[in-house]
Amino acid sequence: MACPAMGRRLNGRSISIHRCYTVSETATALGLHRGSVLRWLSKGELSPIDQSKPFLIHGKALREFIDRRTPRKQKCALHEWFCFRCRAPRTAAFGEAEIIGANVNSCNIRALCSDCAAVVHKRFSLKTLATLRRIIRLSAPQHLKHLIE
Numbered sequence: 001m002a003c004p005a006m007g008r009r010l011n012g013r014s015i016s017i018h019r020c021y022t023v024s025e026t027a028t029a030l031g032l033h034r035g036s037v038l039r040w041l042s043k044g045e046l047s048p049i050d051q052s053k054p055f056l057i058h059g060k061a062l063r064e065f066i067d068r069r070t071p072r073k074q075k076c077a078l079h080e081w082f083c084f085r086c087r088a089p090r091t092a093a094f095g096e097a098e099i100i101g102a103n104v105n106s107c108n109i110r111a112l113c114s115d116c117a118a119v120v121h122k123r124f125s126l127k128t129l130a131t132l133r134r135i136i137r138l139s140a141p142q143h144l145k146h147l148i149e
């Protein structure tokens with residue numbers, strides 16, 4: 001990737017919305033190189049308060065910029081696994097999943113991502129198994145068979 005800041009979560013909590021920041025201050029506050037900030041300015045992704053140099057960026061504009069860039073947390077539905085390869089919730093390939101471990105309250109269920117076939121794992125409360133079974137086919141090794149019967 002060309003831009004080291006691309007895809008990185010930016011933390012704007014140290015940015016005050018009541019003051020202005022120079023390019024260097026912005027970079028320091030976000031733990032980035034000045035070049036990243038200058039690139040955002042040149043691309044128009046981030047707007048300075050005016051075109052006079054040195055550029056000043058309003059804290060409020062900076063916070064809004066960070067919010068726009070921060071990917072929303074994607075919540076998985078009951079029958080979805082978070083696939084780290086796709087970076088998104090995915091259903092189980094072929095509608096099948098396998099219980100691979102369990103304790104008194106929960107079990108670990110393995111499936112294949114329906115999109116990229118990567119192995120995905122998720123913990124399920126034993127209470128949700130009945131519901132899950134209505135959505136996908138569950139299998140289990142002999143010693144855990146009682147969980148799905």
Ligand SMILES: [Zn+2]
Nearest residue numbers: 083086113116
């Ligand atoms: Zn995937």
